[in-house]
Amino acid sequence: MKKMKRLFVVMAAVVALLASAQPSRPKLIVGLVVDQMRWDYLFNYQWGEGGFKTLLRDGYRCNNTIIDYVPTVTAAGHATIYSGTTPAFHGIVGNNFMLHGKNVTSVQDDSERGVGGNDKTRGKSPRNLVTTNIADQLLLASDFKSRIVGIALKDRAAILPAGHRPTGAYWYDKDSKSFVTSTYYRDKLPKWVSDFNKKHRTELAYDQNNTPMGTTMTFAMAEQALINEKLGQDDATDLLAISVSNTDMCAHYYGTHSPKVDSIYYQLDREIAHFIDVLDQRIGRGNYLLFLSADHGGTHSYPRMTAHGLPSACWYNPDALKAANELLEQQFGVKQLIKAEMEYPFYINHEAIDNARLDYNEVMRAACRALEVPEEIQWAIDMSRIDTYPIPTILKERIKLGYFPGRSGEIYVVPRTGVYAGKTEWDGSNHGTWSQSDSHIPLIFMGWHITPGETSRLTHMTDITATICAMLHIQAPNGCIGTPIFE
Numbered sequence: 235m236k237k238m239k240r241l242f243v244v245m246a247a248v249v250a251l252l253a254s255a256q257p258s259r260p261k262l263i264v265g266l267v268v269d270q271m272r273w274d275y276l277f278n279y280q281w282g283e284g285g286f287k288t289l290l291r292d293g294y295r296c297n298n299t300i301i302d303y304v305p306t307v308t309a310a311g312h313a314t315i316y317s318g319t320t321p322a323f324h325g326i327v328g329n330n331f332m333l334h335g336k337n338v339t340s341v342q343d344d345s346e347r348g349v350g351g352n353d354k355t356r357g358k359s360p361r362n363l364v365t366t367n368i369a370d371q372l373l374l375a376s377d378f379k380s381r382i383v384g385i386a387l388k389d390r391a392a393i394l395p396a397g398h399r400p401t402g403a404y405w406y407d408k409d410s411k412s413f414v415t416s417t418y419y420r421d422k423l424p425k426w427v428s429d430f431n432k433k434h435r436t437e438l439a440y441d442q443n444n445t446p447m448g449t450t451m452t453f454a455m456a457e458q459a460l461i462n463e464k465l466g467q468d469d470a471t472d473l474l475a476i477s478v479s480n481t482d483m484c485a486h487y488y489g490t491h492s493p494k495v496d497s498i499y500y501q502l503d504r505e506i507a508h509f510i511d512v513l514d515q516r517i518g519r520g521n522y523l524l525f526l527s528a529d530h531g532g533t534h535s536y537p538r539m540t541a542h543g544l545p546s547a548c549w550y551n552p553d554a555l556k557a558a559n560e561l562l563e564q565q566f567g568v569k570q571l572i573k574a575e576m577e578y579p580f581y582i583n584h585e586a587i588d589n590a591r592l593d594y595n596e597v598m599r600a601a602c603r604a605l606e607v608p609e610e611i612q613w614a615i616d617m618s619r620i621d622t623y624p625i626p627t628i629l630k631e632r633i634k635l636g637y638f639p640g641r642s643g644e645i646y647v648v649p650r651t652g653v654y655a656g657k658t659e660w661d662g663s664n665h666g667t668w669s670q671s672d673s674h675i676p677l678i679f680m681g682w683h684i685t686p687g688e689t690s691r692l693t694h695m696t697d698i699t700a701t702i703c704a705m706l707h708i709q710a711p712n713g714c715i716g717t718p719i720f721e
């Protein structure tokens with residue numbers, strides 16, 4: 235009996251010790267990714283109190299955060315921010331890429347089906363993301379008690395941040411004009427999402443891409459997720475990943491510094507202010523950790539640059555593919571030796587080479603030469619021989635960090651700096667290159683354990699997740715290559 239009592243005392247002491255050793259963690263992490271938000275927009279777009287102004291005043295700001303891979307596009311950016319690693323490891327090499335010889339979107343999953351909306355055929359999932367991300371690590375650290383939700387207008391921007399086992403991921407379906415999900419997550423929309431779609435039927439029928447309404451609906455959905463999924467209400471750290479997509483879609487159409495884009499950022503400033511109020515009231519400023527960043531920046535259009543006498547040029551990838559294939563056909567007598575382009579990555583047609591019994595290396599050399607014909611192109615690189623090219627190390631590393639064999643194109647095309655991928659008459663912005671306009675992104679942390687301040691030393695997109703994991707004392711995602719920012 236005495237022995238039993240002693241054992242009980244020892245066990246109670248162990249339990250107490252374990253409890254006291256629990257690291258204190260925030261109740262909620264809020265990720266706010268603004269699609270195509272250039273770093274300098276932080277300083278262009280400060281209107282009222284509570285939005286960007288509050289983030290700049292109360293947050294810790296990194297002024298020199300860079301994307302370390304190319305191409306700098308949406309799916310890769312969202313995957314990288316939340317996994318702390320680059321496409322070479324997480325596998326999301328673009329918005330579209332080749333998978334088992336088929337052109338797929340980053341989140342396409344034909345083994346799943348749509349839930350909500352009209353089109354039930356197109357399923358989506360994060361299965362193409364081959365590493366874990368911070369959402370997965372939170373689940374592992376909390377013994378799967380954390381609650382994770384991803385919200386965005388774009389599917390990839392809701393799915394990739396939320397990791398592999400979230401409570402839910404919801405995106406806007408423009409056919410049914412409602413927020414939807416996929417059977418990967420659940421077979422039926424939760425009641426709160428159906429109710430949201432019904433309640434906001436009129437607002438959701440607006441053009442979400444090119445009007446501030448898309449911003450308002452994104453944050454309204456996020457607020458409902460916060461309330462209905464009871465995020466930040468217990469000891470396990472939850473994650474709410476919000477991505478603002480219309481900032482990108484509108485800029486692609488109307489261009490940087492266009493009144494349409496300005497109006498969306500104005501609304502974003504207001505929505506951030508409101509959302510911070512909601513978080514402060516429901517969770518408390520010291521109990522949540524919020525970060526704001528972007529999946530990539532954006533270039534000014536050719537008309538905008540040339541109107542002011544600044545250097546710019548255009549290169550249009552579909553025309554480049556056509557012209558290169560014509561040259562290759564003249565040389566080898568075979569059509570379509572380059573199968574496809576995904577803007578900068580070009581895919582070689584292995585089947586056509588084999589069928590015509592051509593020499594693969596000879597075709598590759600000729601294909602690179604053909605793609606290098608336009609003066610706007612500096613290098614067309616055979617990726618299997620990248621180390622033999624006289625490319626500056628900084629750029630070579632970024633190309634390698636974006637390359638995943640089997641998914642990426644065998645040839646990577648690098649335009650001269652400042653070349654815009656598109657047509658001369660287009661007013662819209664674009665992105666995808668290594669240059670400052672596309673790779674310099676905003677980064678601010680605010681809330682739990684954050685002292686206001688700033689640094690201008692070089693930090694990286696991959697450092698965001700590394701920093702949060704280090705602050706929370708949880709293991710970083712399995713592919714993480716970032717370094718915690720600890721000023």
Ligand SMILES: [Zn+2]
Pocket residue numbers: 269270307308309311482529530
């Ligand atoms: Zn984007």
